[in-house]
Amino acid sequence: MRQVIIPQQLADLPRELPSGNIVALSGQTMGTTWSVRYINLPGLPKVAVASAIETALDQVVQQMSTWLQGSVINQFNHAEPGTVLPVPWEFSAVLSKALAVASQTDGCFDPTVGTLVDLWGFGPQQGRELPPAPESVEAALLDSGWKKLQFDPVRSELKQSGRLTLDFSGIAKGFGVDQVAAALRQSGLQHYLVEVGGEFYGYGVKPDGQPWWVALERTPDAAMLDEYIVAAHGLGLATSGDYRRYFEHEGRHYAHTINPATGWPVAEAPVSVSVLASSCMEADAFATALTVMGLERGLAFARTHELAALFTVHAQDELVQRASPRLQEMLQ
Missing domain, CATH: 1.10.3980.10 (ApbE-like superfamily)
Structure with a gap:
C-alpha cells in the first residue's frame, strides 16, 4: 500500500509553473553518489551548475571527512x-x-x-x-x-582539550545536501531535487505541476511494507539504517550506529528511522539520535518535539512500521 505525505508548506508553491526542462546531473562524493534534478533557466549552462555542485560537496569533504588526511576535522x-x-x-x-x-x-x-x-x-x-x-x-x-x-x-x-575525536558521519552528508541546495539557489534555480547517498532536499515543482516525489527508504527485505512517498518541497529527508554497515559475530548483529552512553553499537536498534525536517542536516542528525533511542523512547521524543519520523522495527518474526504523530498529520 502506498502512503502519501504532503507537507504543509506545499501550499506555498507559486501558482505559475516553471517553463524549462528537467536537467539531471550525478557524480560521486563522500564514498557514495550524488544526483541533482532541476528545471533549467535560459543562459545557465549545465556545466556551470555541475561545477557549483561539485565545489559545494568538495568543501564539505575538505572540512569534515575523517577519511581525508589534512581535513579540518582531522x-x-x-x-x-x-x-x-x-x-x-x-x-x-x-x-x-x-x-x-x-x-x-x-x-x-x-x-x-x-x-x-x-x-x-x-x-x-x-x-x-x-x-x-x-x-x-x-x-x-x-x-x-x-x-x-x-x-x-x-x-x-x-x-583540543585532550584526546577528543570528532566524527560528523551522522550529520555531514545532510549538510552536504543543504549546501548543494544553497548553491543551486545562488545560481538562480528555484525548482530542484538534491540527493546525496539516499538523503534528500527538494524545492519547487516540475513543469507538469507535480512535486518532486521521494520515497522513504525501505530495507531490502521490506518489500511487503507500506511505501511512503513525500512531496519534497522545502523539506529535507534522511534515513538511518542498521543494514548498511555492520558485521556479525556469534549470531549477533553489530551495526555502525554507536550508543554514546555505552560505547557499543545500539542493541535491538530499529531497522531504519526516516526523519523529515526543514533542513537535511537536521533530519540526518535526528535520524541517528532516534535510532539510538529505539522505538518507544524515540517515538516519545518525536511526539514531544513534533518530529516527523517513521520507524521500521522487528516485531517477533516480522517487520512493522510506526509513524510519529507529526508524520501521521501529513498523510493524505
Whole structure:
C-alpha cells in the first residue's frame, strides 16, 4: 500500500509553473553518489551548475571527512592537547547544530564518538570481524563526550582539550545536501531535487505541476511494507539504517550506529528511522539520535518535539512500521 505525505508548506508553491526542462546531473562524493534534478533557466549552462555542485560537496569533504588526511576535522582530531584551532563557518555551523541536537537528545547524538567509531571498525580503518575488548570500549568512552568540547561559536574556535575525536558521519552528508541546495539557489534555480547517498532536499515543482516525489527508504527485505512517498518541497529527508554497515559475530548483529552512553553499537536498534525536517542536516542528525533511542523512547521524543519520523522495527518474526504523530498529520 502506498502512503502519501504532503507537507504543509506545499501550499506555498507559486501558482505559475516553471517553463524549462528537467536537467539531471550525478557524480560521486563522500564514498557514495550524488544526483541533482532541476528545471533549467535560459543562459545557465549545465556545466556551470555541475561545477557549483561539485565545489559545494568538495568543501564539505575538505572540512569534515575523517577519511581525508589534512581535513579540518582531522586537524582537530590529531592536534596536541591545548591547541586552539580556528574553523571555517561551515564547520562551525555543523558543530553548532550537532551540539544543539546532542543537548536536545541527552547525548543520543554525540559528535565526539570518533574514537569509538574507529575502535569498532566503522571509521577510516575499517574491517572488524569481532567486537573489541570491553576494556578498550571503556577506555574509548573516556575520550568521548560532547560536554567536554571547548567550542566558541562566536570566534569559530575549537580547543583540543585532550584526546577528543570528532566524527560528523551522522550529520555531514545532510549538510552536504543543504549546501548543494544553497548553491543551486545562488545560481538562480528555484525548482530542484538534491540527493546525496539516499538523503534528500527538494524545492519547487516540475513543469507538469507535480512535486518532486521521494520515497522513504525501505530495507531490502521490506518489500511487503507500506511505501511512503513525500512531496519534497522545502523539506529535507534522511534515513538511518542498521543494514548498511555492520558485521556479525556469534549470531549477533553489530551495526555502525554507536550508543554514546555505552560505547557499543545500539542493541535491538530499529531497522531504519526516516526523519523529515526543514533542513537535511537536521533530519540526518535526528535520524541517528532516534535510532539510538529505539522505538518507544524515540517515538516519545518525536511526539514531544513534533518530529516527523517513521520507524521500521522487528516485531517477533516480522517487520512493522510506526509513524510519529507529526508524520501521521501529513498523510493524505
